[in-house]
Amino acid sequence: MHDDDDRNTSFPEDWCRRWTSAVEDYAVIGLSPDGTIRTWNRGGERIHGFSAEEAIGKPFDIFHTLEDREVGRAAAALDTARSTGRAESEGWRLRKDGSRFWANVVITPLTGDDRRVLGFGKIVRDMTDKRRAHEAVVESERRFRTLVNGVTDYAIFMLSPEGIVTNWNAGARRIKGYSADEIIGSHFSRFYTPDDAAAGLPQRGLSVAAKEGRFEAEGWRVRNDGKRFWAHVVIDAIRDDNGELIGFAKITRDITERMEANRALEETRKALFQAQKMEAVGKLTGGVAHDFNNVLQILRGNLELLDSRHHRDPWSRDRIYKAIDAVDRGSKLASHLLAFGRQQPLQPVAINLAAALRGMDDLLRRALGETVRVETVVGGGLWNTLVDIHQLENVILNLAINARDAMPHGGKLTMELSNAMLDDEYVATVPDLAAGQYVMLAVTDTGTGMPQDVLERAFDPFFTTKPEGEGTGLGLSMAYGFVKQSGGHIKIYSETGHGTTVKIYLPRSTQPAVEPPRRTRAPVKGGTETILVVEDDRKVQSTAIDTLTGLGYRVLKADDAQQALTVLRSGVDVDLLFSDVVMPGPIRSTDMAAQATLLLPRMKVLFTSGYTHNAIVHGGRLDPGVELLSKPYSRDQLARKIRQMLDAPGKPDADQPGGAPAVAATPLxxxxxxxxxxxxxxxxxxxxxxxxxxxxxxxxxxxxxxxxxxxxxxxxxxxxxxxxxxxxxxxxxxxxxxxxxxxxxxxxxxxxxxxxxxxxxxxxxxxxxxxxxxxxxxxxx
The missing domain is CATH 3.40.50.2300 (Response regulator)
Structure with missing residues (x-):
């Protein structure tokens, strides 16, 4: 019985004392009612650094920091323990050496049978490592939030499993235009276009991400102001440690500029390919045109000679006229080929296109018929442009006829003139076009329009959608070549069922405008002057000689430039030199002409060619002072051109005022x-x-x-x-x-x-x- 009493009373007390003294992970401290330290264990010594002799008898606020002592934090803890039965806190405490540690402190009051407080039990645990780990996590999370919130190029936000926005970064605000208060709690489908939202695209993205872990796509999204942008979107599924879906991370990037840049790059690539293709075909056509025009010249000249011989025979005359008409069609075909190849000789002058269009009114109305209404709109202060007016009239007439054919039941043709500025961004997608000021001519019809596949081939030579025999497919390609050769730009806008607009941009000229030439037809006249014909093609030469002889002229001939110079050095008086541009031999026709004019300063020079080959054309334009009659030419065209030149004022003599000697008196x-x-x-x-x-x-x-x-x-x-x-x-x-x-x-x-x-x-x-x-x-x- 004594042993049992001993076990029930003395053993537990001794056991508790021994346990508290042996514990090292906790400081177990006994305090008097006023907070004086009464007991001390090994844990107190290890954690605080004080021995029992150093600690017992001291107030327990020696472990508090100066800041805590100043505000009475230790006494407050004891008051809390008295009133509530327990006081627990965490905070910085001091060791003997003055260093700090993060402590978890629990103070429990010890009361007697009469509930009077006999003292306090205080347990202290060193939580510094845990505190540091916690602070590291908090700092990591803070830095991550700062990083995410600081990103402005990407919209980064979280979604609940149902697609509700739960957080929002600065990039999302910049890209989408919503503040966090405006958007958190909303469904992310509000960023989609109405059509995409109705088609279920938002939910489809979440479903794919939930199933496969990730969803990636591009498409139009809508900002807060209603404007659209092209977005690259990634949605990642977020799961907890048990694999349960807890939401989605969504990253959106505005790639509108990149998309536009890629589109512009693709357009530039297509334009460059088209330009290279046009250039290659143009060189091919130019090479063929010379021989083709020589053949046509032989045919036309001989047909006109036959007509002059057999003009009283109706049957023969009818056949000759039909043959001449066929030659004319072939001539136009060759002219269009040269125009497409940018190899026709242009004679540009500064004109105001408003006057040119007014001069074409009657011609256009006759060509278009009564079923097509023509309206001309001219912008105020229209600039001048430098252009070959005759070739431009051909282009306008071709465009008008194309428009008429696209309006079989009638319609409206609008011709608009205005000033235009083409900036660097626009010309970046157009090869060989300079930024600057242009005069814009737009020809718009209300016809059937063109589908995209036809539009892409519209400028290709010989491409046509018209029935066989109703078009050569060279009208638009001729316009393309002429505009490019003039330093301009041509563009077609068309949509099936909504008509077509062709816009032509011609460079502005600051030169004063000249009046467009009047459409007069002077009578054909010949003369008695002497003409030297220089032509290496014997058949062309023979035809030209017979034509000029028939007009009354005295005609001399030469097969090449060397023979021509021999004739001129013989002392014979020649009034006009009529020479082909491209001829074989060591002396070029242009050099021969220069030497010839030194021998005979009053002599006029007229070149003829079916293909100039850059001999007298540079930059697409005839050299100043050069006269050219393109092959094939008619008898009337030849007669008028020669008469025009022979009747023009001559050059001053070298010894007259204004004249200049060929060389100085003392030769080098x-x-x-x-x-x-x-x-x-x-x-x-x-x-x-x-x-x-x-x-x-x-x-x-x-x-x-x-x-x-x-x-x-x-x-x-x-x-x-x-x-x-x-x-x-x-x-x-x-x-x-x-x-x-x-x-x-x-x-x-x-x-x-x-x-x-x-x-x-x-x-x-x-x-x-x-x-x-x-x-x-x-x-x-």
Whole structure:
């Protein structure tokens, strides 16, 4: 019985004392009613750093920070424990060495049988590691929120499993236009277009993400202001540790600019491909046109000669007229091919298109018929433009006829003129078009319109949707080539059932406008003057001679440029030189004409060609002062052109006021060096025509020998020669004759050549006689 009493009384008390003394993870402290430390265990020593002797008898606020002691935090804890039976808190506490730790503290009052407080039991646990881990998590979450909220290029937000927006970042506000207060709690389907929302796209995205873990798509989305943007969207499913779906993370990016850039890039690629295709076909057509026009010229000329011989025979005359009509159609076909290939010679003048359109009123109304109403709208302050008015009239007439054919039951044709600015963004998608000021001509019909596949091929040569025999498919391609050659831009806008608009942009000109030429038809007249016909095609030559002879002229002939110069040097008086542009032989027709006008300054020069080949056309335009009659031409066209030129005022004589001598009174002495014997001889002939004294050789060493024996004013040398090159030859020559001028003749450009210690100039082959004369005379200055 005693043993039992001992177990029930003394053992538990001893057991509790031993347990509290042995615990090291907790500071178990006994406090008096006023907070004085009465008991101390190993845990108190380990956690606070004080031994029992150092702690017992001290007030327990020695463990509190200065801030806590100043506000009486320790006494407050005891009051709370007295009144509520327990006080629990967390906060910073002090160790003996003054360092801090984060403590979890529980104070429990110890009461007697009469409920009087005998003291307090205090348990302290060091929670510093847990606190730091918690703070790290909090900091991580804070940084993540800061990161997400700071992102402005992406809309990042969370959705509930049902699609309700639960949070919102700054990027979402910027992209979609909603503040967090406006959108949180709303269903995310409000960002979709009405059609997409009605089709179930929002729920489909959530379903795919829930099933597959991720959904990605692009499409139109709607901002708060109702505007649309093209979005790239990713929805990720969010699940808890048990795999349960707890929501979705949604990331949206506004890629409208990228989409527009890709679209512009694709349009530029298509435009470049189209331009390259047009360029390739244009070169092919231009090459064929010369021979084709020569054939047509032979046919037309001989048919007109036959007509003049058999004009009293109705049957023959009818057949000849039909044949001539066929030649005319072939001529138009060739003209359209050249226009498409941007190889027709243009004679642009500054005009105001309003006056040009007014002058076409009667022509358009006759071509369109009574079922098509024509309306012309002209913007105020219309700028001038530099354009070949005759070719532009052909383009307008073709567009009007196309519009008429698209309105079989009648309709309205509107022709609008206005000023336009094409900026850098617009021209970026159009190859070979400069930004700037343009005059815009829009031709709009109310016809059937064109589907997209037809629209994409509208400018292709020979492409047509008309029945066989009703169109060549060259009308729009001719317009395309002409506008491009004029430095402009042409664009078609069309939709099936809603008509078509063709817009032509022509560069603005600041030159004063000239009046459009009147549509007059002068009577055909001949004459008795002398004409030299230079043509390498014998059949074309024969036809031209017979036609001119029939008009009363005295006609001489030459098969090439060399023969022509021989004829002119014979002393015969020639009033007009009528020459083909493209001919074989070492002398070009243009050089021959330049030499011919030096021999006969009053002589007029008229070129003819079916294909100019850039001989007299540069930048798509005839060289200044050049007259051209394109093949095939009619008898009337030839007669009017020749009469027009012969009746025009002549050139002033060299010895009259305003005249200029071909060369100076004292001729230059020129030494010509070129390793090509034929070329050396040709250049020597050119210099001889100009009246200079010359001597030529194919050897650089022979030239140096001559320089040591004779005086020359100019050394004209090829740049690249075997053995001794042109530059080294020039240096040695100037060492012999310091006053010598040097003229380099080369097929290469010398604009970037280094400075040389003598006076020099360069001519790029091939050069004209006038270019040669100008450089040589420049050495006199």
């Amino acid at each position: 002495r020129i030494l010509i060096v070129d390793d090509d014997e034929n070329l050396s001889e040709a250049i020597s002939e050119q210099i001889g025509v100009l009246g200079y004294t010359r001597k030529s050789t194919t050897s650089a060493h022979e030239a140096l020998q001559w320089l040591s024996e004779e005086t020359f004013d100019v050394l004209m040398t090829d740049l690249r020669m075997p053995g001794l090159g042109g530059v080294e030859l020039a240096k040695r020559a100037v060492a012999i004759r310091p006053a010598l001028h040097v003229l380099f003749s080369s097929g290469y450009d010398m604009t970037d050549s280094p400075a040389m210690p003598f006076r020099w100039a360069s001519l790029r082959k091939p050069f004209t006689v006038e270019e040669l004369r100008a450089v040589l005379e420049g050495f006199r200055q």
